[in-house]
Amino acid sequence: MWLLRLAWALAALSIMASSGPSPSPGPGPTVPPPDKASIFADLSPAELRAVRTFLMSRPELGLSLSRGGPLAKNTLFLVELLPPKKRLALRYLDQGGPQPRRQARAVIFFGGQAEPNVTEFAVGPLPQPSSYRPLRFKGGRAIPFDARPMTQLEYELLHRTLVKAMEPLYRLLRDSTGFWYHNCSQRCLTFSDIAPRGLAPGERRTWMVLQRFVEGFFLHPVGLEVLVDHRDPDPGRWAVQQLWYNGQYFSSPQELARRYEEGTLVVAHLAEPPSQQLFSSYEPRGHFATETPTEVHGAKVCEPQGRRYRLRGNQLEYGGWSLAFRLRSSAGLQLFDLRFNGERVAYEVSVQEAIAFYGGHTPAAMQTKYMDAGWGMGSVTYELARGIDCPEVATYLDAHHLYDADGPVRFSRAICIFELPTGVPLRRHFDSDFQGGFHFYAGLEGQALVLRTTSTVYNYDYIWDFLLYPNGVMEAKVHATGFIHATFYTPQGLRYGSRVHSHVLGNLHTHLVHYKVDLDIAGTGNSFETMDVRFENISNPWSPGARVVQPWLHRQPRRRERQAAFPFGKALPRYLLFYNPHRRNRWGHARSYRIQHSSHAGRVLPRGWQEEKGISWGRWGGGARSMRTWLLPALAGCSPASPAICVPSCEHRPAAVVIGHLSSAALCTPSSLSPPQQPC
Numbered sequence: 001m002w003l004l005r006l007a008w009a010l011a012a013l014s015i016m017a018s019s020g021p022s023p024s025p026g027p028g029p030t031v032p033p034p035d036k037a038s039i040f041a042d043l044s045p046a047e048l049r050a051v052r053t054f055l056m057s058r059p060e061l062g063l064s065l066s067r068g069g070p071l072a073k074n075t076l077f078l079v080e081l082l083p084p085k086k087r088l089a090l091r092y093l094d095q096g097g098p099q100p101r102r103q104a105r106a107v108i109f110f111g112g113q114a115e116p117n118v119t120e121f122a123v124g125p126l127p128q129p130s131s132y133r134p135l136r137f138k139g140g141r142a143i144p145f146d147a148r149p150m151t152q153l154e155y156e157l158l159h160r161t162l163v164k165a166m167e168p169l170y171r172l173l174r175d176s177t178g179f180w181y182h183n184c185s186q187r188c189l190t191f192s193d194i195a196p197r198g199l200a201p202g203e204r205r206t207w208m209v210l211q212r213f214v215e216g217f218f219l220h221p222v223g224l225e226v227l228v229d230h231r232d233p234d235p236g237r238w239a240v241q242q243l244w245y246n247g248q249y250f251s252s253p254q255e256l257a258r259r260y261e262e263g264t265l266v267v268a269h270l271a272e273p274p275s276q277q278l279f280s281s282y283e284p285r286g287h288f289a290t291e292t293p294t295e296v297h298g299a300k301v302c303e304p305q306g307r308r309y310r311l312r313g314n315q316l317e318y319g320g321w322s323l324a325f326r327l328r329s330s331a332g333l334q335l336f337d338l339r340f341n342g343e344r345v346a347y348e349v350s351v352q353e354a355i356a357f358y359g360g361h362t363p364a365a366m367q368t369k370y371m372d373a374g375w376g377m378g379s380v381t382y383e384l385a386r387g388i389d390c391p392e393v394a395t396y397l398d399a400h401h402l403y404d405a406d407g408p409v410r411f412s413r414a415i416c417i418f419e420l421p422t423g424v425p426l427r428r429h430f431d432s433d434f435q436g437g438f439h440f441y442a443g444l445e446g447q448a449l450v451l452r453t454t455s456t457v458y459n460y461d462y463i464w465d466f467l468l469y470p471n472g473v474m475e476a477k478v479h480a481t482g483f484i485h486a487t488f489y490t491p492q493g494l495r496y497g498s499r500v501h502s503h504v505l506g507n508l509h510t511h512l513v514h515y516k517v518d519l520d521i522a523g524t525g526n527s528f529e530t531m532d533v534r535f536e537n538i539s540n541p542w543s544p545g546a547r548v549v550q551p552w553l554h555r556q557p558r559r560r561e562r563q564a565a566f567p568f569g570k571a572l573p574r575y576l577l578f579y580n581p582h583r584r585n586r587w588g589h590a591r592s593y594r595i596q597h598s599s600h601a602g603r604v605l606p607r608g609w610q611e612e613k614g615i616s617w618g619r620w621g622g623g624a625r626s627m628r629t630w631l632l633p634a635l636a637g638c639s640p641a642s643p644a645i646c647v648p649s650c651e652h653r654p655a656a657v658v659i660g661h662l663s664s665a666a667l668c669t670p671s672s673l674s675p676p677q678q679p680c
Helices: 034-040 044-055 086-095 152-165 168-178 253-262 363-367 491-496 610-619
Strands: 002-008 010-014 075-082 102-108 117-124 129-134 189-193 203-211 223-227 241-247 248-250 309-312 315-318 321-328 332-341 343-358 369-371 395-403 409-421 427-432 439-443 447-457 461-469 471-480 486-488 497-501 505-508 508-517 527-538 547-557 575-584 592-599 619-622 624-631 648-660 666-670
Touching: 034 086, 034 321, 044 075, 044 102, 044 117, 044 395, 075 117, 075 321, 086 332, 086 343, 117 648, 152 168, 152 203, 152 223, 168 223, 168 253, 168 439, 203 363, 223 363, 223 486, 241 253, 241 363, 248 253, 309 409, 315 447, 315 491, 321 447, 332 461, 343 461, 343 471, 343 610, 369 610, 471 508, 486 527, 491 497, 508 610
Parallel strands: 002 648, 010 666
Antiparallel strands: 002 508, 010 471, 075 102, 075 395, 102 117, 117 129, 189 203, 203 223, 223 241, 241 248, 309 315, 315 321, 321 332, 332 343, 343 369, 343 508, 395 409, 409 447, 427 439, 447 461, 461 471, 486 505, 497 505, 527 547, 527 575, 575 592, 592 666, 624 648
16 A cells, blocks of 8 residues: 655646456456445535534534634534545445445534633434544644634634724725725725734734735735734624734824824825726737737537446446546545546545745735635535636536535536546657568557646635546646736845735745545555666677667665655655555566656745645655555645644554655656557
8 A cells, every 4th residue: 555645836647557368366356336436425515414403413512614603713624525434445446345434524613611722523324424533633723713713703803803903994995096985985095814814823814815805805905904903702802913014014094194194204106997807817818929810719528429327326437447536515526436447546536735925025925825625615616617617528526515504505617527638648649661661550549538626715716627548547637727816016025025006016926735645556465666877888799899878777675765856956866666566567567657757846835834734745845655645635724833733644644654745747657567558
């Protein structure tokens, strides 16, 4: 068993499966029936409602509705599937054992008690739950209430706090921007908040960037940032602690307003935004210099003879591939039981986390260190547009989330599946006779099946893809689009980014994406080694007196964790090989896979510095571990310096070996496999 956790900038993981015959006797592997894939299926709306109804009925929990009312109450924040333990799932999938109990994972905010905290529970059995138990984290420590993710209720209360606090600044904002926050109707300001919310554990104070509320408001900061302390459960005690305006700090709104009235404030006057073709809008505008057609449709994906994939419940089949999938509310797409030609390649491939760490001159910019799973990265899977987000011919699936809501919410067309021409032959050869003719030409069309969803985490839109190729390659990609997280331009800000508009600075930032890949290469007993190319200088055996310099393959088994850890700043070995020492292909080589990097990211912070402790997985360019770790990232990124709070670990189970982190895109190719048999 292998677990691969990937910390990538723009990540792509590919896994090549062997289609060569196995030397072991007995019948060949088969594709599991779709009912077995259901153990990994997302909770249905009925199951989500059943879990909520059961927990709300327990008097000892004292749960209240999520929306409305005070913050100091107990509320159900999240319900999603709690996947079965791997040993139980494999016993059911491979050995005819009993079906694992279906359970839910529930996150409850206990804000209405003497020691407020956040607790996760396993609830079951489904579909009619009758019991629950707490899920304990490493060290047995409870998650503090002030480390919880934001809710819609808290945002509404923050808005009311700002309405009151911005009243003294009405004239300044009206005169300098033409918009205001207090008592507005048409020309309103809005805000974007950042994280972490403080500089030390126990704090909950947030810098908020005020922006004009127009299309693409992320690109319309007005030069005012406000620090609000909202740790107290009573919103009446929340207070503005500081303000930053156009490069200067102020202790209160009253001080800033007084400076403006006295005429001693350096005011940033913003131009009136146009009513049409606003620079931040998605309205098409402009022309290409070549004047080639742009008002007609471009190339489209078509299926001339129908679909070549099969979808049965949550089981997807394509060519030699079969897998189960789900879209979990906390982090996003999760694949299970990936098989090629009936043989399991990986038990799990899933998105775990995405982070973006910034630098800047304004207080919000220098404080921004987003950990997107803590913002409900898997629950913001909004509707995909036909012909743009996915081809018109794609299959579209709905998703249901119970995340900061008083019941399941349906997200239409949250997932799409389609076959995509790659534009490059899978393989081809023109066999020339070197006399102007040829002996033969042969080629195979290049296609891949794409499983896609998106996460719109405020300004950013992540497009998550898993691609299945007919030759046994699996690739994972993420594309970042949407709007940049921008701040107000000051000359000092050019040290941290580029000026992108009159009063807008695009800030320096680094993205890392964390994947988990649990590889089962011809079984669960796997090992890890690296291979580099070295050169030798030897006597030429067929020409006495001459010498030959040539490359050779240097293999190095990595039997200990320290040997398998590859920190940033040091060159990775050329080949990372994961193999089963007990299974051989037809040529006697151990069945193995290679992870090949195709992009790279750097460190986001020096090791050990405050917030960096919460993303310790991002320290490594690659590595292997001998302990399996399940990450539950819904609470990540809320406490700025405590790794136990930022990345809670649900359970640890011994295993043969576990791959650690790869901090770049990767391509996995066969190292010692028979050539795959291709349909012609």
